[in-house]
Amino acid sequence: MKLGLHSLRAYNFFYFSLLSIFISFLPVYLTHRNVSPGEIGMMIGVGSFVGILSQPFWGMVSDRYKTIKRIILLTLGASIAVGMLLFTTMHFSLLFLLVAAMYFFLLPTDPLTESLNYRIAEQRGISFGSIRTFGAVGYATASLYIGWTVDQLGMDRLAWLFLGYGLLAFACALVVADAPASSKALSLQELKQFFLYPKTLRFFLLVLIAATPHRTNDSFLGVFVQSLGGSTGAVGQAWFLAAISEVAFFALSARILQRWSEIKLIGWATALYTIRYLLCALAPSAEWVVYLQLTQGVTFVIFYTATIQYLYRIIPEEWKATGQTVLAVLFFGISGIIGSIAGGWVFQQFGGAALYMAMAAFSLVACIYSLTLSRSLGMKKES
Incomplete structure (x- = not known):
């Protein structure tokens, strides 16, 4: 029993280390390849569109064959191969295809992993x-180590770092226990009713609004830090502080979720997101932006764990993996398209400060909307 949990925890460690290379350093790598902010936004936007199709696809495959582990092994293995090509190619035209392929394989591994967890x-x-x-x-340790390594040894080392973390994640996934499968039969009619239910639609709209500025930050934090004079090492430090701040809040998340309603917690998280992005917009130097990432724990962790718990409480048992991937479509797909394409245009036309000001405004809208949903979803708890 304990060995299985240790294997799962080790897999999480190495998989999210791998994910940090793609999410945190892909924009920095593309900048190194002389790709403009607008083009970076377009690449990530196209990838996010691919993710809209791929994440529900892999989730439904998982539900259909009642296995999460084997699908993870398939998508993770393909991701390692594609990632090596992505971080070694010298042809600009191939970057679009390889980024899209990564969104087809690597990003769907995230919701599958969360479902397994x-x-x-x-x-x-x-x-x-x-x-x-x-x-x-x-994610935290890899961000710091990768940023330092690239600063010292050059961007060409990114491919080998990706390969190393990928193989370690795959080896751990091989010995992880599969998730228990539901014994209930799949029903497309029940799934249709669930997704057309007004409560579900309102909740997913809230997730979309709140996730868009978060995904914009994922795409342009590194570019913003460098635009303020920060090094690749500073980008790694920013992601290290963001990820390490998550550790304490993940440890406390169970107690927090027991005490307050999920929608109320999302409201608090989006209020703090608003303050965080506003301060980034006003930051006088890259160092300020780096240290502001310490607020990641209280914003992202509270927001993300609350959305997962609420979703798992209202979705039918036999569609939980699919529901998780739909949540990921909103979080990594649709919000990613809006955030990357619109964010890239704003960054290129008006600069990073204007982009983060717009992100603060978006988060404020999400906060106000969450307050209106707190009663209508009937989610209030006594605090």
């Missing part, structure tokens, strides 16, 4: 955060 946590009677914390630690 959540289901095994339920089965073992432990908190989701006690497993996911190791992913945050992996």
Whole structure:
């Protein structure tokens, strides 16, 4: 029993280390290849569109064959091969195709991993955060190490770092236990009713509005830090501080979720997102932006764990993996398209400060909307 949990935690550590290379350093790598902010936004936007199709696809495959582990092995293995090509190609025209391929394989591995974490946590009677914390630690340490390594040895080392973390994640995934499968039969009619239910639609709209500025930050934090004079090492430090701040909040997430309603917590998180992005817009130097990433824990962790718990409470058992991927479509797909394409245009036309001011405004809209949903969704709890 303990060995299985250790394997799952090790897999989370190395998988999210791998993910940090793609999310945190892909824009920096593309900048190194002389790709403009507008073109970066277009590449990530196209990739996010691919993710809209790929994430539900892999989620439904997982539900259909009642396995999460084997699908993870398939998508992760393909991601390692594509990633090596992406970080070694010298042809600009191939970058679009390879980024899109990464969104087809690597990004759907994220919701599958979260579904695996959540289901095994339920089965073992432990908190989701006690497993996911190791992913945050992996993301944090990898961000710091990769930023330092690239600063010292050059951008060409990124491909080999990706390969190393990828192989370690794959090896750990091989010995992870599969998630317990639902014994209930799949029903497309039930799924259709669920997604057309007004409560579900209002909740997903809230997630979309709140996630858009977060995904914009994912795409342009590194470019913004460098535009203020920061080095690649400073980008790594920013992502390290963001990820390490998640560790404490993942550890506390179970207690926080027991005490307050999910929608109320999302409202608090979006209010703090507003303050965070506003301060980034007003930051006088790259160093300020780097240290402001310490607020990632209280914003992202509270927002993300609250959305997952609410979704798992209202979705039918047999569609949980699919529901998780739909959430990921909003978080990594649609919001990613809006944030990357519009964000790239704003960055190129008006600069990074204007972009972060717009992100603060978007987060404020999400905060106000969450307050209107708190009563209509009937989610109030006594604090």
